[in-house]
Amino acid sequence: MIGYRFLEFIPKNQTPFEKLFDLFKQLLTYTSGEVDEAISWLRELDKEYKLTTPDYGIGDFIQELKDRGYLKDDSETGSGGMALTAKTEQAIRQQALDHIFGKLKKGKGGDHGSRFGGIGDEVSSNTRDYQFGDSMQDIAMLESMKNAQINNGIGEFSMKESDLVIRESEYKTQMSTVLMIDISHSMILYGEDRITPAKKVAMALSELIKLKYPKDTIDIIVFGNDAWQIEIKDLPYLKVGPYHTNTVAGLELAMDLLRRKKNANKQIFMITDGKPTCLVEDGKYYKNSFGLDQKILNKCYSLAKAARRLKIPVTTFMVATDPYLQEFVHDFTEHNNGKAFYTSLQGLGEFVFEDFERNKKRTFKR
Numbered sequence: 338m339i340g341y342r343f344l345e346f347i348p349k350n351q352t353p354f355e356k357l358f359d360l361f362k363q364l365l366t367y368t369s370g371e372v373d374e375a376i377s378w379l380r381e382l383d384k385e386y387k388l389t390t391p392d393y394g395i396g397d398f399i400q401e402l403k404d405r406g407y408l409k410d411d412s413e414t415g416s417g418g419m420a421l422t423a424k425t426e427q428a429i430r431q432q433a434l435d436h437i438f439g440k441l442k443k444g445k446g447g448d449h450g451s452r453f454g455g456i457g458d459e460v461s462s463n464t465r466d467y468q469f470g471d472s473m474q475d476i477a478m479l480e481s482m483k484n485a486q487i488n489n490g491i492g493e494f495s496m497k498e499s500d501l502v503i504r505e506s507e508y509k510t511q512m513s514t515v516l517m518i519d520i521s522h523s524m525i526l527y528g529e530d531r532i533t534p535a536k537k538v539a540m541a542l543s544e545l546i547k548l549k550y551p552k553d554t555i556d557i558i559v560f561g562n563d564a565w566q567i568e569i570k571d572l573p574y575l576k577v578g579p580y581h582t583n584t585v586a587g588l589e590l591a592m593d594l595l596r597r598k599k600n601a602n603k604q605i606f607m608i609t610d611g612k613p614t615c616l617v618e619d620g621k622y623y624k625n626s627f628g629l630d631q632k633i634l635n636k637c638y639s640l641a642k643a644a645r646r647l648k649i650p651v652t653t654f655m656v657a658t659d660p661y662l663q664e665f666v667h668d669f670t671e672h673n674n675g676k677a678f679y680t681s682l683q684g685l686g687e688f689v690f691e692d693f694e695r696n697k698k699r700t701f702k703r
Contacts, residue, residue, distance in 0.1 A: 358402075358428075361379055372411075409422050429573050431544055433541040464480060515556045517559075517607040518536075519582060519609035523610055524577045531682060532576075538608065540573070562581055562583055563583060563617070581615035583613070585617075585637060587607070592643065592647065607652070609653070611662070629665055638668065641670075644673055645675075650673065650675040650676065654689065666679070
């Protein structure tokens, strides 16, 4: 008997294209999909770190991007520049998924486990006695035959209804998620880039759902002075604007979207770094940039309680450490009976993943 043989692990060498493409995708996230700017950065990095070789330069890389269908001529602007294709947008989302959720493996497209047993999609280890109306395909034949042998003996084998055992299956459920992204000016204020990590999380989360939970729904909205819905394909191009933070508008739109969903399980993820500073009254903006205005706060708390009544938990990811901002998030979360994470930019993705998975595996009770 030979047994197992272990050979030396030899990592796969990346081609020059693969090395540059990994970096190029990251640069596209920072430049909000501006191809020419990302290539300009790539040239500067090449000068400093010698990324290319005498046989393979940046020009070769650009041509290969076109040949492989990752770039196309930007005919819309007529500027003679280049634009991303849908293939590149998907590759950027996949890279974000790999970076943030690195331990995930692509599996079967399925639903989420729940605490309910009975008729379902996935066989469990639990069994029960046969009941009239049970499907024959759910009978656990081995256990049923054992019962028949014990109850009736081996000499004259016979199987009765009382010998039959049913293998339980786990009921699977679905989830509807709305992801809110703050694009107010403070997301790039004071020299801190907070929008890029937020975009990476959004791209990774959307790709995770597409791959692992294809029956789920995810809607993405952004909020500044107002709130509006965007498509998954728009995420790489997302930019911060000269906006205040209208958290109220974002919550109202998120709840409106979820009211239309038929799924029993619904949730809101909100990524923000700033205090609510704006709302709309009678068609006019009411703004207060200097502090936590009580009128704006009360409206936020009212929506938090409304979401709670609708059994929609809100999980807030606060990318700021100011104590007074954390106090607002604490009060908001208490009104909603949801969750809050006070996290650094580096840990944002891990927190989103952990809570998303945990929420998926239970039915919300509020």
